Amino acid sequence: MxxxxxxxxxxxxxxxxxxxxxxxxxxxxxxxxxxxxxxxxxxxxxxxxxxxxxxxxxxxxxxxxxxxxxxxxxxxxxxxxxxxxxxxxxxxxxxxxxxxxxxxxxxxxxxxxxxxxxxxxxxxxxxxxxxxxxxxxxxxxxxxxxxPTTYPVCTIRSNPTKPIHCIIWAKMLFLRLFGKSDDSNAVTDLEETNQQENNDLEELDENEREGVELAKKFVEDDKMKLEQEKDRSYERWIFHKVFHTDVLYLCTLKTLWKGKQEPKPLLLDQLLASMEVATPQNSTGNVLIPDQQVWNVKQNAEVFLKVAKELKASVSEDNKVLEWEKDDDLHLDFVTAASNLRCSIFHLPLSSRFDVKSEAGNVIxxxxxxxxxxxxxxxxxxxxxxxxxxxxxxYHYLYKNPTRGKLILTARLLEPNPSCYICGSKFANLKINTATTTLNYFMKEVISKHLNIGAPSIFLGETCIYEAAGGEDEDDMGMDYQLPKTLQQLNIIDNTILKIEDFNSDYELQLSITHQTKFPSEEVLFELSGDKASKKHVEKLEDTPQNPEAEDDLQIISGSTKNAKRKREQSTENTSQKMNLVLIDE
Missing domain, CATH: 3.40.50.720 (NAD(P)-binding Rossmann-like Domain)
Structure with a gap:
């Protein structure tokens, strides 16, 4: 096995x-x-x-x-x-x-x-x-x-309201500085300025323009300070750019802060000169282990400078691209310090290294x-x-608290779902605008993200529309030249059927295409579904099999602390409620 x-x-x-x-x-x-x-x-x-x-x-x-x-x-x-x-x-x-x-x-x-x-x-x-x-x-x-839970990019970039927003931003900053970033990264290129965004401010009402112009002057005056920090060191430049200059710009967006407290830009020299003292205790006075201690703002600034310098040296020396790892001390220290500094700017509570690791690494x-x-x-x-x-x-389900006096419940197996893409009919329906949708979008959003097909080959009749690059030849781009074309340009139109094969898992799917231009909302760009189920699937949770004499498994553990022992149930209880969990072992 x-x-x-x-x-x-x-x-x-x-x-x-x-x-x-x-x-x-x-x-x-x-x-x-x-x-x-x-x-x-x-x-x-x-x-x-x-x-x-x-x-x-x-x-x-x-x-x-x-x-x-x-x-x-x-x-x-x-x-x-x-x-x-x-x-x-x-x-x-x-x-x-x-x-x-x-x-x-x-x-x-x-x-x-x-x-x-x-x-x-x-x-x-x-x-x-x-x-x-x-x-x-x-x-x-x-x-x-x-x-997985997702958050709007605008919230991450401009208006965080929870520590998790700052933690996600800090991970994006890490990738922007030391890893492989993409267009979805909420942290913009650090060499860029906010000039275009400042130009948009001129469209505000006249009664707001005076305050905005004054704020713009502050941003312009800060450019000299930013250049000075860049000349001093890489880590000081990054600190000033993301924790002062960018925040100063956000402060000019007065309408964003109506009824709320404005963010407070940080000045590095003021922080380092402050007299903040670490308090390795919680509110009850108990001494905490290092990872559970919450660094103050000064400590976070010191850690940020130290770790940013080391990471930059590592990347420059080996000319490598980093991926954020929750178990790497430098990586975790960077995200902890950066997220806490951003939390202090937006008046949010700071987090311990332990808490940041749990949140950033999605650790259960x-x-x-x-x-x-x-x-x-x-x-x-x-x-x-x-x-x-x-x-x-x-099926076996283990609960945290006893259910009907038991910690483990069992259920009979359900038959395969006819509408399942994988074990059912292997036939799916896709409603999409074939005139405007490119093959590139179709591959990323439908094939990869929703159907989870990693190495697809797509056929329209006997014609191969797309085949993923393969082999050891790094110059082999496969059929990527097809990606910018629309589905319509590739003759994928209304009422056509595509055959999709996944080489990696020996899997094949028939996909029926329906051309559709209108969807329930602007955010919805396609609808994907399988065949309608031919019969209802109702799961029955049961305590024991119908014939308890034929069952010799350890099937139930009593939830009672007074009687924590194996026991058999002589009756069968059924319920139509299904427990559907996605559980991850770390």
């Missing part, structure tokens, strides 16, 4: 499999071990930091049973190396992944080659296990998953006990699949 992921759930799962008697196991993981993993991923210790998770996990579990045959791969399961031909050699795949994209990929490949999959996830005290068997049960994508606290319970339930489902006990498969 194949175990995908050797993190929180993966470590528990590998240990369980070895102790349960499974003798032929393959594990794959692309990650390396970090100090932050050691509190819950018990197969690793300090001397393993920086090493491959899959390799160390293999070596550690062999100590439980040296006779077990285990092979490890350090790689990305989405790579073509681990495609359909690799997956179909296994009797079962067990997912212990931490991101939706990889989960979708494994789900599609397993369905394509007919290999059963046991999906899992945890989020704090919550957990779930989902057996996925082709033609028997719903797949991972039958039910829609909630999209991981609990080792939750991982252990879910891994155990996965092994139970693995036994059922390998023994072909189809009538005994169950």
């Amino acid at each position: 194949l175990v995908v992921g050797a993190g929180g759930i993966g470590c528990e799962l590998l240990k369980n499999l070895v102790l349960a008697g499974f003798e032929d196991i393959v594990v794959i993981d692309l990650d390396t071990i970090d100090y932050s993993n050691l509190n819950r991923q018990f197969l690793f210790s300090k001397q393993h930091v920086g090493m491959s998770k899959s390799r160390v996990a293999k070596e550690s579990v062999l100590k439980y049973n040296p006779d077990v045959k285990i092979k490890s791969y350090h790689g990305n399961v989405k790579d073509s190396t681990y495609g359909p031909s690799f997956i179909k050699q296994f009797d079962l795949v067990l997912n212990a992944l931490d991101n939706l994209s990889a989960r979708r990929h494994v789900n599609r490949v397993c369905l394509a080659v007919g290999v059963p999959l046991v999906e899992s996830g945890t989020a704090g005290y919550l957990g779930q296990v989902q057996p996925i068997i082709k033609t028997v049960s719903e797949c991972f994508e039958c039910a829609p998953k909630p999209s 606290p991981a609990i080792a006990t939750t991982n252990a319970i879910i891994a155990g339930l996965m092994v139970l489902e693995a036994y059922k699949i390998l023994n072909k006990q189809k009538d005994r498969h169950r």
Whole structure:
């Protein structure tokens, strides 16, 4: 069998499999071990930091049973190396992944080659296990998953009202300075000025113009100071530009601050000369560990200067592009300091390094006990699949608080959803303006973002409209010359049907195109849907199977502290309410 992921759930799962008697196991993981993993991923210790998770996990579990045959791969399961031909050699795949994209990929490949999959996830005290068997049960994508929370760019750039807005801005600043930025970055090129925006101010009413002209004069006068800071050092120039000059410009937009407190630009020398004293205690007087302490504004300024200088030197020396990593101390220090400085400007509360890491890294606290319970339930489902006990498969849901006196509830498997893009009819409908939509937009928003197809080939009849670049030749641009063309120019018009193939996951989809020019709102540019379901899908949550005598699983744990023991229920309760969670193991 194949175990995908050797993190929180993966470590528990590998240990369980070895102790349960499974003798032929393959594990794959692309990650390396970090100090932050050691509190819950018990197969690793300090001397393993920086090493491959899959390799160390293999070596550690062999100590439980040296006779077990285990092979490890350090790689990305989405790579073509681990495609359909690799997956179909296994009797079962067990997912212990931490991101939706990889989960979708494994789900599609397993369905394509007919290999059963046991999906899992945890989020704090919550957990779930989902057996996925082709033609028997719903797949991972039958039910829609909630999209990550997004924030308007204008709020991030000009009018933050919550600390999270400043944290997102700080990450964008990091990418603008040291990484790969794009047009969606709310932090503009730091070499640009606000001249064009200042010109727009002349359109204001006459009674506002006098104050605006005075503010514009302040901005003009600040240019000399900005140049002086640039001559002194890179980090001082960045500080003055983003925490003073840009904020000074925002202060000229008087209508933006009606009824609100204006932002307060920061002056570096004044901050460094201030007498602020660090207070490593919370409101109750308890001494806090370093990561839970909230730096004052002066400390944030000092950290910002130090880290910006080091990051700039690192990028310049190696001529490299950085990606923000929550577990990199320099990266985290930069975002913590930058976000707190911006919070102080907009009169928002400051955050600790720990809080910034949780928010910026989208980290849900991981609990080792939750991982252990879910891994155990996965092994139970693995036994059922390998023994072909189809009538005994169950979904398992772990709750934080008892529900009807129980922490774990089970549910019968749902049949595949006919309208699912993946395991249903594989036929979807797209309403879109073919006259104005470019192939580039179609590829990014429809194919990549909404259908999650990574390496598409698109055919109209026998004609190949687009094929993703591939191979090792970096100069191979594939058919990118087609991207600026509209769908209509490519003969993709009303009532045409496209065949879309995904080389990476051996997946094929028929997409029916309907030309439409009007949508419910200006923000909606297309509508994507599958075939209408031929029947309703209603999930039944149950405490036990209908025949409790035939069930020998540990299925329910009592939520009572007075009677925390295994027990069987003699009755069956059904409910039509479905619990639909997206859970991520960190």
